[in-house]
Amino acid sequence: MxxxxxxxxxxxxxxxxxxxxxxxxxxxxxxxxxxxxxxxxxxxxxxxxxxxxxxxxxxxxxxxxxxxxxxxxxxxxxxxxxxxxxxxxxxxxxxxxxxxxxxxxxxxxxxxxxxxxxxxxxxxxxxxxxxxxxxxxxxxxxxxxxxxxxxxxxxxxxxxxxxxxxxxxxxxxxxxxxxxxxxxxxxxxxxxxxxxxxxxxxxxxxxxxxxxxxxxxxxxxxxxxxxxxxxxxxxxxxxxxxxxxxxxxxxxxxxLALSVMLYFVVIVGGPGKVLGPILGVGLLYVVPDHLLSGLVDYRLLIYGAIVLAVMFVVPEGIAGGLDRLVRRYLTKGSDRDRSLISLRPILDAAPSAEAAAHDGGDAPLLVVDEVRRSFGSVKALDGASMTVRRGTVHAIVGPNGSGKTTLLNAVSGLITVDSGKVEFEGRDVTRLAASSRARLGLARTFQQPRVLNSLSVWENIDCGRVSDRQIPWFEEALASYAEEWDALNSGVLPHGQRRFLEVLRALHSGPSIVALDEPAAGLSHAERLEFGQLLRDVASKTSVTVLIVEHDLELVWNIADQITVVDGGRVIASGSPAELRNSKTIAHLFVGVEHVAG
Ligand SMILES: Nc1ncnc2c1ncn2[C@@H]1O[C@H](COP(=O)(O)OP(=O)(O)OP(=O)(O)O)[C@@H](O)[C@H]1O
Incomplete structure (x- = not known):
């Protein structure tokens, strides 16, 4: 591996x-x-x-x-x-x-x-x-x-x-x-x-x-x-x-007035900006207490008026507003002119021998055994079991509300389970916190990409990397884009690119498995095709197992090695696309599946 x-x-x-x-x-x-x-x-x-x-x-x-x-x-x-x-x-x-x-x-x-x-x-x-x-x-x-x-x-x-x-x-x-x-x-x-x-x-x-x-x-x-x-x-x-x-x-x-003033100083000055505290103190302390010293009894009133006025005109605070002006008028060119990010050249840098390498042989990477989880009277997971093999693309599909995301959350540790067991790389991780599971190599992305707009693309990818795990050739290829992406503001990335960014961030943590929750949601048809091929390549070129919850059955049928079908919190079928294609048990759940599978 x-x-x-x-x-x-x-x-x-x-x-x-x-x-x-x-x-x-x-x-x-x-x-x-x-x-x-x-x-x-x-x-x-x-x-x-x-x-x-x-x-x-x-x-x-x-x-x-x-x-x-x-x-x-x-x-x-x-x-x-x-x-x-x-x-x-x-x-x-x-x-x-x-x-x-x-x-x-x-x-x-x-x-x-x-x-x-x-x-x-x-x-x-x-x-x-x-x-x-x-x-x-x-x-x-x-x-x-x-x-x-x-x-x-x-x-x-x-x-x-x-x-x-x-x-x-x-x-x-x-x-x-x-x-x-x-x-x-x-x-x-x-x-x-x-x-x-x-x-x-x-x-x-x-x-x-x-x-x-x-x-x-x-x-x-x-x-x-x-x-x-x-x-x-x-x-x-x-x-x-x-x-x-x-x-x-x-x-x-x-x-209390001192605490209120300090809080307003941050908000009015411009949160997260170097000049924010200085401008805030100037406006909320120096102006009312010294320049308008006769009105010092009306301090809170003056604060209120200033805060309201600033929030109305520049909601991001004075320093934030100034920053926006400077960017608009003084910065030549814009991030929109730049080429955006791509996973393809990085994956193409994979050494050809990579695909075969898997530590741990044929032992399953992830085993979910009879997991149950209820929210009030709703049994989101009702004894779900699933086995995920190394280096595969494994999809979880099922109707709305069937428990797919809950199953993914149980795997990544974002929820605790009422009973049952989750084993990762042969280790019982059922009671392990999500952060500890991530450190063991269990990465995750979300339905809504979690991208920090105030950071550059590179900083987002590098965000919170905590362990020394890494895929050496991937890091090398990624590093060649670091400078370029560090100059690229992530706020300008379109939705599809934000998905790539999340996958890059997950792979940057050197995981054994990356779990993706509805990665194709909101992508165009062309983007979905590209994304599907990329996920396939992630599994075959990086040896990272891809676990994916997805509604787009065309995508799933095209890229998955194994499919787990969930309904009512239970796994009702499991197998390769070829095995499931003609299954009568699940046909009624997916109108048009045969058509899609072609
Ligand atoms: N935090 C929660 N609190 C209460 N109920 C929840 C919670 N999370 C999930 N549920 C319920 O559990 C059931 C399964 O939800 P889950 O999100 O896992 O389904 P899903 O198959 O991922 O659905 P979708 O395809 O629509 O995303 C649903 O009935 C849902 O309303």
Whole structure:
């Protein structure tokens, strides 16, 4: 068999930061430097402090953006994490009289613990439910500070005098200004590096489609916790720096309004964009609090109006809107002009000896034994059994609602079964999670291709690759397209090409079997013919077994070695197309089969 475990490094495009982010990173760096250093060198202490606080908010917003747009998690509690870190650092230095460095460490630890406590519910709930849980954290913090007023000195607040860091070095320039500015710039770069990394792509896939993520071996819960840890770290760093800038914390310092502002900063600024946090902080903090300082009591009202206006005009946020404009007017040519993707030349690169190679001899690759699964009173699988041989194209067919997709889900582990057994490569995987099955070589595609439009074609193919399994010649052939496909935006791919992309992604994980759910749905007649031949070649040239659920019987009859017919959750017939062609048992299920089979 060609699938091997190897530590060879892939010859994929390697870059620390995605090309299209670099311009924004330099612009963001320039904006941060200008905002903090111009008032500093002009000796304007008021604006110096205002801009340092804005930089602190940028740091927290970059972290929240990782959570919001990379991991697709909703948190309204970022202000509380920042607040706990700030409060503990202030208490440690101002009350317990610990040195500044140790106080900062206490603050960071307290913020991280708070963030991770808020993250735990993300293992069970997501979306708005998670948002509400984190909102409770943001609501509770001011009350908790008051409740423990003796310990928190809530009535007087805590003053901190970071003498060393605020000592002038040159004019108004001090270490605090240098550190806050540097950390804000570093946070922009760190966010961009994360987005460009395989970890960032894995987070994105797990956030947008947890189902697709587990089928390439990712663990979405773990990735969500990692995203929370990163964003909590950013908020905690921001909290500690907040104490240096404001030099005071009190019960009213970290109200819900702070969490709301940070969330809106991300949404209004442009989720997933380098410049988003900077533009968001500019519009939602600097404008209402300083440029319109007389209206500060109407802060929430101003936020609301700005959010509504921006969402109406540029739903993708200001940075997203700017990006669209730049693409439209400044980018020469477009992805639409490029040749799109193809599997054919890659499969044609197969060495001729490949077809015969199968580890494991004649032993079946996959055995499904008497599997049952009910949804309420519906018996989706009612004792279904099936044996899939290596290197074959094996089709599952049956009428609508007969249990085909459920059978595929039981095989790939996307659902648990009530009883019965699933064996893969001789191993009982019935109780194994989908991600673990994927790591063993069980790949999967979906009825609706799970393609991440914000990533390039190559990044989508390479998305969340977690094991070292690979088909060496396939990787070599694929790598020759890596540069070209890395420059191709997957958002422009038509439906049929998105299917190819999913198959490429599945094969890129070096599977023993690839399970495809209705791959021909939505394809034109010509595309179906091409796709059928490609699947045939996948089985014969890569030794990867193809398990396919399909309604298109013409396709099935033309490419399948074995067909399993499902009805009412049971397997009612199984055999080669020749064996099934004249079966009276199933003829009534497929009007026109004989005609199709010709
Ligand atoms: N998550 C679920 N909750 C409730 N019922 C479900 C669920 N998944 C499947 N079912 C039911 O189980 C039965 C089998 O569904 P399944 O999707 O496996 O059929 P199918 O053969 O793939 O159908 P189709 O060809 O229309 O895609 C159907 O009655 C369906 O309504």
């Amino acid at each position: 060609t699938t091997t475990a190897t530590n060879e490094r892939r010859s994929a495009p390697r870059r620390l930061i995605r090309r299209e982010m670099r311009r924004d990173l330099w612009a963001g760096t320039a904006l941060v430097l200008l905002a903090t250093l111009v008032p500093t060198f002009m000796g304007n202490v008021f604006w110096q402090q205002a801009m340092l606080l804005a930089a602190v908010y940028v740091i927290a917003a970059v972290g929240l953006d990782v959570l919001r747009s990379q991991a697709e998690q909703m948190s309204f509690g970022q202000g509380a994490v920042l607040g706990v870190a700030a409060y503990v650092a202030a208490l440690a230095n101002g009350v317990w009289e610990e040195p500044l460095a140790l106080a900062a460490v206490y603050g960071l630890l307290a913020g991280m613990v708070t963030g991770m406590l808020m993250a735990l519910p993300s293992l069970r709930v997501q979306g708005y439910y998670l948002g509400f849980v984190t909102l409770a954290g943001a609501l509770a913090l001011p009350d908790l500070i008051l409740k423990f007023k003796d310990q928190t000195q809530a009535l007087t607040g805590v003053n901190v005098f970071p003498v060393g860091p605020t000592e002038p070095l040159f004019g108004s320039l001090n270490w605090l200004t240098i550190v806050v500015t540097a950390v804000a710039v570093v946070s922009l770069f760190a966010g961009a590096v994360l987005r460009s990394s395989s970890l960032g792509r894995a987070m994105l896939l797990a956030g947008e489609s947890p189902e697709a993520a587990v089928t390439v071996g990712l663990r979405p819960g773990q990735l969500r916790l990692q995203a929370f840890a990163l964003s909590s770290f950013a908020a905690s760093v921001a909290g500690v720096l907040y104490v240096g800038v404001i030099q005071y914390v009190g019960s009213g310092s970290f109200t």
